[in-house]
Amino acid sequence: xxxLEVKGVNKRFGGLxxxxxxxxxxxxxxxxxxxxxxxxxxxxxxxVLVGKLIPDTGSVTFQGQSVLGRTPFQINQLGISRVFQxxxxxxxxxxxxxxxxxxxxxxxxxxxxxxxxxxxxEKSIIEKAEAMLEEVNMAAKRxxxxxxxxxxxxxxxxxxxxxxxxxxxxxxxxPTAGMARADTNNTIDLLKQIHASRDIxxxxxxxxxxxxxxxxxxxxxxxxxxxxxxxxxxxxxxHPKVKEAxxxxxx
Amino acid sequence: MLGLNTKDTRLLLLVIALTxxxxxxLNPFPVDSELAQxxxxxxxxxxxxxIFGIFAIGFxxxxxxxxxxxxxxxxxxxxxxxxxxxxxxLLTMNVIPAIIMSVIFAGxxxxxxxxxxxxxxxxxxxxLTLAFAQMSYALAYSVLTPITGGETGLQAKISDPRILxxxxxxxxxxxxxxxQMSENVSLQVGGWDFTFNAxxxxxxxxMIISFYIAIRIFRSPFGMMxxxxxxxQQRLNYTGLNSRxxxxxxxxxxxxxxxxxxxxMVAMDTxxxxxxxxxxxxxxxxxxxxxxxxxxxxxxxxxxxxxxxxENIVSKINDTILHQWxxxxxxxxxxxxxxxxxxxxxxxxxxxxxxxxxxxxxxxxGGLMEGGxxxxxxxxxxxxxxxxGKDPEHHPTPKPHVA
Numbered sequence: 001x002x003x004l005e006v007k008g009v010n011k012r013f014g015g016l017x018x019x020x021x022x023x024x025x026x027x028x029x030x031x032x033x034x035x036x037x038x039x040x041x042x043x044x045x046x047x048v049l050v051g052k053l054i055p056d057t058g059s060v061t062f063q064g065q066s067v068l069g070r071t072p073f074q075i076n077q078l079g080i081s082r083v084f085q086x087x088x089x090x091x092x093x094x095x096x097x098x099x100x101x102x103x104x105x106x107x108x109x110x111x112x113x114x115x116x117x118x119x120x121x122e123k124s125i126i127e128k129a130e131a132m133l134e135e136v137n138m139a140a141k142r143x144x145x146x147x148x149x150x151x152x153x154x155x156x157x158x159x160x161x162x163x164x165x166x167x168x169x170x171x172x173x174x175p176t177a178g179m180a181r182a183d184t185n186n187t188i189d190l191l192k193q194i195h196a197s198r199d200i201x202x203x204x205x206x207x208x209x210x211x212x213x214x215x216x217x218x219x220x221x222x223x224x225x226x227x228x229x230x231x232x233x234x235x236x237x238x239h240p241k242v243k244e245a246x247x248x249x250x251x
Numbered sequence: 252m253l254g255l256n257t258k259d260t261r262l263l264l265l266v267i268a269l270t271x272x273x274x275x276x277l278n279p280f281p282v283d284s285e286l287a288q289x290x291x292x293x294x295x296x297x298x299x300x301x302i303f304g305i306f307a308i309g310f311x312x313x314x315x316x317x318x319x320x321x322x323x324x325x326x327x328x329x330x331x332x333x334x335x336x337x338x339x340x341l342l343t344m345n346v347i348p349a350i351i352m353s354v355i356f357a358g359x360x361x362x363x364x365x366x367x368x369x370x371x372x373x374x375x376x377x378x379l380t381l382a383f384a385q386m387s388y389a390l391a392y393s394v395l396t397p398i399t400g401g402e403t404g405l406q407a408k409i410s411d412p413r414i415l416x417x418x419x420x421x422x423x424x425x426x427x428x429x430x431q432m433s434e435n436v437s438l439q440v441g442g443w444d445f446t447f448n449a450x451x452x453x454x455x456x457x458m459i460i461s462f463y464i465a466i467r468i469f470r471s472p473f474g475m476m477x478x479x480x481x482x483x484q485q486r487l488n489y490t491g492l493n494s495r496x497x498x499x500x501x502x503x504x505x506x507x508x509x510x511x512x513x514x515x516m517v518a519m520d521t522x523x524x525x526x527x528x529x530x531x532x533x534x535x536x537x538x539x540x541x542x543x544x545x546x547x548x549x550x551x552x553x554x555x556x557x558x559x560x561x562e563n564i565v566s567k568i569n570d571t572i573l574h575q576w577x578x579x580x581x582x583x584x585x586x587x588x589x590x591x592x593x594x595x596x597x598x599x600x601x602x603x604x605x606x607x608x609x610x611x612x613x614x615x616x617g618g619l620m621e622g623g624x625x626x627x628x629x630x631x632x633x634x635x636x637x638x639x640g641k642d643p644e645h646h647p648t649p650k651p652h653v654a
Contacts, residue, residue, distance in 0.1 A: 050489070076491035088489070090482040093475070101479050104472055105491045122472075165491065 003028040003201050004049070004169060009058030011044055011225075018044045019055065020225040026169075031195055031202045033212045036222035037245060042205045045222070046173055049203075050082050051075045062169065076105075081162035082171045087154035091147030095138060095157060098146050099129035102161045132164040136190065152183040156190065163194060170194075172204045176211050188214050213237075221245060259466050262548060266462050270455040273297055274445045281442030285575070288567060291560055294435060294448030298519045299559050301451070301458040302512050307539040307551030308458075308465050309508020313501050314537070315546035316474060318481035322377045322533050323364065323384030327506040329391065329528035331357040331513025333398070336405045336523045343415035344407065344425050346432065346453065346518040350511065357510020358503055365502035369495060372484075384533050391525035404524030425518050427453055432519055450519045457515060458552075461508060466548060468504070477501050509536075538604075542611055544618025553619050558604065566600040 006024035010017075019041050026032045034042055047053040049060060051070050060067045067075050076082075090098050103125045133139045136156045141149065146157060155175065162170060175191070176184040188211060195202060195215075206212050212219065213233050220230045223245040229236065236242055255263065269276065278292030291297070310324055331353035338349040368379040391399040399405065407425075425432045432450035439445075468474050479487050480494050487494050517523060526532075535558065543554025573589045573596070580588065595603045615621045 071493075072488045073491050073493050076489055082489050088483055088486040090479045090486060092482040093478060097475055097479075100472070100475065101487070101492070102490045104476070161486075161490065 002026045003063055004203070005059075005061045006045075006049075007059045007061075009045075009048060009055045009060065011041075011048065011053065011055045018225050019048070022058070022222075022225070022227060024220060024227070024230075026201060026203060027218070029199055029201055030217045031191075031204065031215050033204045033206060033216035033219045034222055035206060035209075035212055035219060039224075040222040040245075041225040042222055043173065044225075046082075046171060046203075046205055049171060050080065076165075076167075079166075079168035080171065081165060081167035081169070083155075083158055083162055083173060083175055085173045085177050087151070087158040089146045089154055089158050089161065091145070093146055094142070095133065095144050095146055095149070096126070096129060096142040098157055098161060099133060099164060100125065102165045103129050105165070129164065132160050135163075136160045152179060152186065155179070155183075155187065159190065159194070163198075163200075166198070167200065169201045169203065172202060172206075174206055174208075175204065176206070176208055184208065184211065187211075191215055253463070255466060255470075259470065259548075263459075263463060263466060266549065266552070267459055270301060270459060273300070273451075273455070274447055278443060278445055282444045283442060288572070289564060291564060292445065294433075294446055294451050296559065296563050297448065297451045298454050298515075299563075300556050301454045302515045302519070303536075303539065303555040303559055304552040305454075305458050305461045305515070306509055306512035306536050307543065307555040308461050309505040309512070310536045311505075311540050311545060311547075311551040312465060312468060312477075312508070313505040314540055315551070316469070316477035316481060317498050317501050319369070319372065319498060319502070320377045320537065321368075321380040321502070321505070322530070322537065323368075323380030323382075323387075324505070324509050324536055325528045325530070325532035326364070326384035326387040327357040327361050327509035328513040328516075328532065329387060329523075329525070330360045331510030332517050332523040332527055333391075333405070333513075334510070335514040335517035336407065336521065339407045339413075339425065339517065339521060340405070340411040341414065343413060344521075345415075346425055346427055346514075348415075349425075349518060350457070350514040353510045353514025353517070354507050355510075357513065358507040361503045361506020361509075362499070365499050365506070369498050369502060381530060381533070384528060385530055388525055388528040388530070391528060399525060400523075402525070404522060407521040425450075425521050454515050454519065457511065461511065462548075462552070469548060473497070473500070538608060542608060542618055544620030547618070547620040550618050550620040557607075557619070561600055561604050561607070565595075565603055566597055568596040570597075 002025040004024070004026040006022055009019050009022040011019040022045060034045065036042055044053065048055050049067070051067055051072050051074070054068060062078055062080060065078060067078065067080075090101065130139065130142065133142055136159065138153060138156055138160065141153065146154070149157065176187050179187065191202070192215065194200065204212070204215060216233055218230065219233055219236045221228045221236065221242050228241050228245055229239055231239070274292050274297070276292070277297065278290045280286040280290050306324070306328060310321070314320055334356035335349035335353040338352045342348050364380065364383045368376055368383065371379060392401060427449070430449050432453065434449040436447045437444060438447070476492070476497050480497060484494055513527070539554035539558050540551045541554070542557060543552065544550025570589055570593060573592055574585065577585045577588050593599070611618060617624070
């Protein structure tokens with residue numbers, strides 16, 4: 001039994017069957033990629049996983065707990081973090097402040113005024129944030145306003161914000177979309193390093209096959225809302241059904 | 252000092268100096284000079300400066316930090332005022348219980364309004380708060396007449412019970428342990444006449460405390476959360492934080508500031524009417540905050556001062572005064588100039604305010620504070636040229652923290 005289980009999920013938008021009977025079993029500490037042509041239902045599936053959309057039927061369980069009906073912040077508290085297609089960061093705040101907010105949230109996730117607090121706990125939180133910035137090579141930019149960072153740096157910052165919470169599952173929605181080749185390779189290296197250095201499961205949704213085959217241990221191919229094949233990368237490359245889905249029936 | 256960094260301490264000391272020396276600073280012209288009508292250093296107006304300053308500081312905690320634009324803050328001002336006048340009717344003419352209860356009642360009412368309104372954001376939130384405020388106004392005007400005095404409002408009267416005052420029944424004035432709010436000390440130096448009013452200093456003291464608390468909120472992790480809400484609520488939710496309790500806390504805090512302002516209004520002038528809750532009063536505090544600079548510490552106070560100054564000074568200029576000013580011109584030209592200026596003065600002060608507001612929003616989107624910053628930058632550049640210190644063309648320019 002994996003860390004994340006999706007069973008018989010269906011989702012319709014009016015006449016469109018966005019997801020049809022999706023079954024997924026994601027093994028703990030693996031890197032699992034979900035690929036598929038445009039409109040295959042990849043983003044819908046991701047939105048179901050983070051609680052943004054509620055499926056018509058089926059179940060999604062994370063470590064034995066159902067995620068359906070929970071709000072995004074409750075799902076995050078279970079240990080699921082999400083990296084967006086366009087980096088979602090606090091653009092008006094400094095890089096360090098961007099890091100501090102997930103640090104504050106991690107402790108209990110609930111509301112507090114932080115009015116009366118010992119200096120020490122705040123110090124240790126700042127140290128933790130700085131160590132994480134160091135790991136993604138952004139320590140020198142700690143006082144910059146996040147909105148003025150480059151695209152690649154924004155992505156690194158967003159990942160650092162997710163990782164500092166020590167999530168068990170990291171969902172990545174096209175982490176290299178719109179990046180130059182050099183930035184893409186940097187991101188691949190960073191993700192490899194992250195996966196090697198901690199107990200983390202990653203689910204990657206990606207268009208770029210270079211990224212998918214460099215990272216993924218298992219790949220699920222989605223077409224028209226239904227999983228076609230699930231296998232290791234070597235077997236996916238030459239799979240006739242995959243070629244058909246991507247290139248049309250003539251291939 | 253007091254847990255503030257050097258820059259904030261300087262800002263606080265500046266505000267203390269400005270408020271304490273206001274009777275001098277606002278009275279730059281001798282009494283019998285022609286410019287004496289531009290003096291703003293009389294008790295009534297000075298009180299209004301600091302009271303609306305408090306109102307705007309509180310509003311800025313909500314609007315400036317979280318970006319939630321409330322159009323109903325006058326309701327909390329009104330609730331605070333009614334709570335204060337009832338304390339004066341029932342307990343004592345001492346202002347302390349009145350001020351405390353005004354803050355508490357405004358806080359409770361804002362908790363209710365915020366709890367409902369904060370289910371929505373953006374324009375829907377604004378409309379909900381506006382609806383609540385207008386509802387409160389209408390209720391105070393009609394159904395709640397036994398509590399609010401309806402159209403005529405409430406005044407402190409001789410017949411009120413006032414159980415804590417030993418000389419019950421005798422009509423006292425609002426006081427602080429015997430020091431009457433309306434007490435004045437005059438100081439005449441040369442042609443100048445400076446008035447020091449007890450009520451003003453009580454209100455100014457409250458404003459300094461309010462300002463200090465606002466600085467602490469701006470600089471705290473809580474303030475950082477509020478700025479994060481304004482910046483990207485989506486990311487905040489996916490970081491495991493529910494933004495509702497934070498916005499609600501900010502809403503209640505700013506409601507309590509409004510209540511304090513309402514209570515102080517009653518302390519200065521012991522009467523209340525429902526028009527205090529009318530939507531124009533809610534709009535006014537929005538104007539003050541934007542005019543001064545939303546999200547900055549001192550901006551809203553400047554905005555409040557500017558609007559109140561124009562309301563009281565520009566509106567007092569009339570045609571006779573204009574004719575005096577332009578009497579050096581030939582007759583026809585004088586009449587022409589007076590006719591051109593006429594719509595902008597007296598009752599037309601709103602027109603002047605509107606133009607100033609538009610100019611500020613278009614050319615200084617950061618409010619008066621941005622204007623100040625630009626001027627400061629201009630001076631720095633002039634000084635720095637040649638010395639080879641900081642590179643003025645350096646990009647990206649280091650952005651200031653919330654100033």
